[in-house]
Amino acid sequence: xxxxxxxxxxxALPVILIGILTFGLIKKVPLYEEFTEGAKEGFKVSVxxxxxLVAIIVGISMxxxxxxxDILAHFMSPVLNKFNVPADVLPLMIVRSLSGSGALGIFxxxxxxxxxxxxxxxxxxxxxxxxxxxxxxxxxxxxxVGITKIRYALIVGLLADLIGIIAAVSVCNLMFA
Amino acid sequence: MNYIFYFLxxxxxxxxxxxxxxxxxxxxxxSGAELSVKIAFSLIGIMAFWLGIMRIAEKSGLIKIxxxxxxxxxxxxxxxxxxxxPVIGDITMNISASALGLSNAATPxxxxxxxxxxxxxxxxxxxxxxxxxxxAMNTAGLQLVPTTVLAILVGIGYKNPTxxxxxxxxxxLIAFTSAIxxxxxxxxxxxxxxxxxxxxGKIA
Numbered sequence: 001x002x003x004x005x006x007x008x009x010x011x012a013l014p015v016i017l018i019g020i021l022t023f024g025l026i027k028k029v030p031l032y033e034e035f036t037e038g039a040k041e042g043f044k045v046s047v048x049x050x051x052x053l054v055a056i057i058v059g060i061s062m063x064x065x066x067x068x069x070d071i072l073a074h075f076m077s078p079v080l081n082k083f084n085v086p087a088d089v090l091p092l093m094i095v096r097s098l099s100g101s102g103a104l105g106i107f108x109x110x111x112x113x114x115x116x117x118x119x120x121x122x123x124x125x126x127x128x129x130x131x132x133x134x135x136x137x138x139x140x141x142x143x144x145v146g147i148t149k150i151r152y153a154l155i156v157g158l159l160a161d162l163i164g165i166i167a168a169v170s171v172c173n174l175m176f177a
Numbered sequence: 178m179n180y181i182f183y184f185l186x187x188x189x190x191x192x193x194x195x196x197x198x199x200x201x202x203x204x205x206x207x208s209g210a211e212l213s214v215k216i217a218f219s220l221i222g223i224m225a226f227w228l229g230i231m232r233i234a235e236k237s238g239l240i241k242i243x244x245x246x247x248x249x250x251x252x253x254x255x256x257x258x259x260x261x262x263p264v265i266g267d268i269t270m271n272i273s274a275s276a277l278g279l280s281n282a283a284t285p286x287x288x289x290x291x292x293x294x295x296x297x298x299x300x301x302x303x304x305x306x307x308x309x310x311x312x313a314m315n316t317a318g319l320q321l322v323p324t325t326v327l328a329i330l331v332g333i334g335y336k337n338p339t340x341x342x343x344x345x346x347x348x349x350l351i352a353f354t355s356a357i358x359x360x361x362x363x364x365x366x367x368x369x370x371x372x373x374x375x376x377x378g379k380i381a
Contacts, residue, residue, distance in 0.1 A: 008322060012277045020234045027237040038232025042225025045288055046217050053213035059185030061209030065201040066193035108329050116335035125341045129326040130349040132275070132318025141312055142304065144288040145295040149303040150178055152363040156309065157316035159359055164317070164352035171344045 045144055052143025056135050060098045069094050083169055084177055086120040088113070092127055097161045100133040123172045131164055220284070227285035231270070240266030254357065255307050257297075264293035268311060275315070278324040287315060310360040317356035320349050 024031050063069065073090035080090060088110050096103040107128045114120045134157040142150055193202035234240050244251070244265035251265045258264060267290035275283035290311060298305040304312075323345050330338035 024233040024237040029236045035229035039225035039229035046221040050217045057213040058209035061205035062189035065205035066189040067196040068192040129323030129345040134316040152367045153309045160317040160356035167348040167351040
């Protein structure tokens with residue numbers, strides 16, 4: 001099982017590349033010209049998302065630096081203790097919607113401090129592995145096309161994160177506790 | 178978005194002041210701004226490469242073929258889009274790439290999809306229903322191979338790191354499905370302004 005999964009993640013990219021290029025060649029697409037034509041957009045798109053990224057990432061960096069997340073985690077801890085959630089995992093629940101690198105940082109911390117056999121490490125691994133950074137995704141994708149009125153997109157994203165957290169806690173309780 | 182931006186900054190400053198961490202909060206402004214540009218610039222090369230590959234996939238008709246194959250599913254989900262639109266192919270490529278843990282490839286695919294969704298969108302500053310649904314799918318982050326997490330677990334000497342894969346897939350499927358259901362639900366009942374899309378295949 002482990003070998004198969006490693007094989008899939010190793011070969012996924014090469015197979016996609018060979019597939020797309022070979023199919024293009026068969027269909028007589030001028031590969032090099034079309035590639036460079038498409039690649040031109042890369043710079044434009046990356047520059048276009050900068051203002052949106054700055055707004056979101058500065059705001060979130062400030063929030064993390066202020067210690068607000070620790071305060072929130074402190075208030076939530078009595079409730080979460082009932083569901084067998086270790087205190088170290090609390091900040092991760094909040095940070096994982098805000099910052100991908102932050103979530104990975106907290107996860108490595110937990111993994112290194114609690115060790116490979118602890119319940120906290122397993123729960124944290126499932127939580128990080130099963131989620132995407134909601135704020136980052138919204139900033140990049142909406143930023144790339146200049147959308148500023150995002151309607152219910154953020155609320156749905158955060159609710160899905162919450163459901164993911166509840167699911168992770170329940171599944172890990174069943175499997176590992 | 179206006180309120181979120183306002184509250185993120187004001188709450189951080191107020192709480193930072195109470196915590197005696199005002200200096201750190203101020204420093205975070207600089208480091209955060211720097212980090213955003215670093216992220217954007219590190220995206221340029223990857224973005225250019227995959228947008229180039231995508232262009233070949235599109236010109237060869239491969240994207241259209243992919244769109245055709247999964248039409249039965251997407252027709253229901255993205256019912257406001259013309260069912261034969263190449264955007265369906267872009268969305269499929271994006272979701273499959275992120276499911277396989279290839280987030281570097283997933284982002285350019287996703288941006289391509291957003292650009293095409295924007296062509297069908299009549300109000301260019303407001304998110305369309307299809308965009309909200311697409312982003313709900315993305316923020317939920319369907320992931321079948323959590324590569325980074327596995328790498329960290331192996332790094333700390335976890336004996337059987339693949340045992341977290343099954344629960345991760347289960348949790349990610351629950352979040353992904355509920356995101357789709359909630360987006361569809363919000364589309365119907367959310368008081369925020371509904372924007373009609375040009376579903377006759379015309380580009381707005």
